[in-house]
Amino acid sequence: MSFSLPASLAKIRVSRIHHTWANTFQCSPQFYFQPKTIDDIYEIVNNARKFNKKLMVVGSGHSPSDLTITSNPINEWLVNLDKYNKLINVKPSLDGKFTDVTAQSGMRVYELNDILKNKGLALQNLGSISEQSLAGIISTGTHGSSQYHGLISNQIVNLKLINGMGELINCNEFENVEIFKAACLSLGKIGIIVEVTFRAVPKFQIKSVQEVINIETLIEKFDSIWTSDEFIRVWWFPYTKKCILWRASKSDEPISEPRKSWYGTFFGRLFYESLLYICVKFLPKLTSIVEKFVFSRQYGLIETFNKNGDIAVQNSVDGLNMDCLFHQYVDEWACPLVSGPEIIRLLSKSIEEGKESNKFFVHSPIEIRCSNTTLPNYESGVKQDLSKRELINKGPIYGNTVRPYLDTTPKLNYVPLDKITNSQLTLYINATIYRPFDYNTDYKEWFHIFEEIMEAADGKPHWAKNYDNSIVTKEKMMEWYGDDLIKWREVRSKMDPNGVFLSGKEWLIRNGIVEEDVLSGKEVKESKSSDNSVE
Structure with a gap:
């Protein structure tokens, strides 16, 4: 028996081979989709779960490793978000002091830069390039170079994602905090980030x-x-x-x-x-x-x-x-x-x-x-004083003060900006x-x-680079991240119990991102449909 690709997916399917920007890796997934609406993304996730398919999400492909490379050409679908790139809104932050900018997650950073410039705004800090998608720039721990600023994800005020069960989840520093800590460096394995809210500043x-x-x-x-x-x-x-x-x-x-x-x-x-x-x-x-x-x-x-x-x-x-x-x-x-x-x-x-x-x-x-990447601990009463903030003052205006579970940087003690060493x-x-x-x-x-x-x-x-797996083993990853990796896995499992986002098995196994019994399917709910062939 076989099934035809649903019409809702056929209309967003494109014929394409995926390769990284540097042409270091390439793959041919069973299907390559470019959704334009959130309903398209729901359709992709729900059909992938229904037919026991795996999803790989990719933006610009600037990660030179095989992080975004599918493993199985008959069982894995690739989702590219380039056409899901609209500005949603620009509005004052809740306290009225700053500006929060919300956009669809496939928007490239350079596109957001142009929009902000025309509105007299800017992102507070950038990495070395602006080619990444908004989802991509936070999913692997992108950073700039500054004694004051940390990961780009600390500019994020809010995220919305569609998890492996087809549910829309809203998360931030105060709502679904554990999901937020996992999603701010998700490696694309928590769900599909569909909406990103950045804290912007006046252009400078x-x-x-x-x-x-x-x-x-x-x-x-x-x-x-x-x-x-x-x-x-x-x-x-x-x-x-x-x-x-x-x-x-x-x-x-x-x-x-x-x-x-x-x-x-x-x-x-x-x-x-x-x-x-x-x-x-x-x-x-x-x-x-x-x-x-x-x-x-x-x-x-x-x-x-x-x-x-x-x-x-x-x-x-x-x-x-x-x-x-x-x-x-x-x-x-x-x-x-x-x-x-x-x-x-x-x-x-x-x-x-x-x-x-x-x-x-x-x-x-x-x-x-x-x-x-040290952060003030708002829960303990340490807050950033922005009462005398001027346009050319140094330092960040945090969108959040959450450290992602898989942050690669050492855990160091926070001090006020004027006392940094x-x-x-x-x-x-x-x-x-x-x-x-x-x-x-x-x-x-x-x-x-x-x-x-x-x-x-x-x-x-760095999670997305070409590191040597004779040194960076799954055992070493557990030694480095310990409880944080365990917590990240727990969130990942709750958000995606069917393993919809476990595409790229080779990369996942080498790096010990999820436990092997999950990858082998022992803890993954089997699809009710045993029909996995496609016309």
């Missing part, structure tokens, strides 16, 4: 200073650099033994564009990618020479720390976003910021040894960032290996060494 500009800094200077000044401005980023070019230090704070000065980028031009970018292709395919030993050449063309070789940095004033989106250049493998870990100097020394030594032995070569920049901050280091013209560059030996160093510093990997 940031004044940045970009400087060339020697790596030894960075290590020497490490304790003071990360609390010197509201937004801080470092791009490390290990073969040059130099970094680019970028620091910025809110400003009311007139717009002043940054100097032009050499590899931001069409021919500069093409030449750079061509050089990388020659390195990875034919002559790896040229990698360090190429890095030095590109750095000299882009930035110059003279240290300018606290001297003659490049100054720019930009709107917040232009200043906070960056150019990711080429398709890439990415491995990012978070650990206590105070471990930074020793980590950098160990990584630098390993990179040099890899070069001398010709075993591996790294690509640049290695991105170094920080965040503050490095001991409140999380260090992120992002190792990138480019895939010039989509060449499958070897990255495993470098990433393995990188992860050994980060894990020894009490680090944890």
Whole structure:
């Protein structure tokens, strides 16, 4: 026997193969759906449960790992939310002091940025890009780089999701709090987030200073650099033994564009990618020479720390976003910021040894960032004082003060914003290996060494990146997350008792996200229909 795809689903089915932005993975699900309305999403979830299908939800596909890759081409459906992207409302927050913006979850961040700009508003902080969907930017723990701001999810005031039973669930810091803690870093396994409410602020500009800094200077000044401005980023070019230090704070000065980028031009970018292709395919030993050449063309070789940095004033989106250049493998870990100097020394030594032995070569920049994921505990009476808040004041205006169960950052003690030291901050280091013209560059030996160093510093990997599962095992995940992972599993099980959102079995098993008896079906309610074939 067979069944025809219901008309309600046939109209939103598209013919497409899913692949990640970086073309690192691809899959062919049984069906690929692009819902346009919430009723479409109800239909997808309810039919998936009825016919014992699994759902994978994806936005931009910027996660370079196989997190969004289906496992079974005859039993898994993929749901892309790009067409579920409408603005719902913009209204004052409950206390009347701020503005809350609600949109459908498939809206891309850059679309929301444009809408907010036209309304005189902005998001408080961004990651390195704005390509993600609103659901996607919170589902894997996206963050920016700031001594004051934490995960992007802390800007969320409210979420609505459709769970595996086809129920619409509203959750926030005060309603269905346990679900909210799980959904704010859901990995797409709690349900389909359908509506997101952000706490916006009046649009703002940031004044940045970009400087060339020697790596030894960075290590020497490490304790003071990360609390010197509201937004801080470092791009490390290990073969040059130099970094680019970028620091910025809110400003009311007139717009002043940054100097032009050499590899931001069409021919500069093409030449750079061509050089990388020659390195990875034919002559790896040229990698360090190429890095030095590109750095000299882009930035110059003279240290300018606290001297003659490049100054720019930009709107917040232009200043906070960056150019990711080429398709890439990415491995990012978070650990206590105070471990930074020793980590950098160990990584630098390993990179040099890899070069001398010709075993591996790294690509640049290695991105170094920080965040503050400590939060005031409103239940204990610690509250954020916003009574004298001005437009260019530093720091966040929280949408919530909830720590997601699967937050990768260390649990550190909160202090008021004017008393922050490095001991409140999380260090992120992002190792990138480019895939010039989509060449499958070897990255495993470098990433393995990188992860050994980060894990020894009490680090944890970003959920969506290309980490090594010889180090990041399901046993290690339980050791790292313990009760938080157990609580997340409990919420997941209650929201999805039929296992509708357990698509991507290989990824789930490797990472121990759910218990194997759940994946094997022993605790999953069987569908009443045994007919799983489709015309």
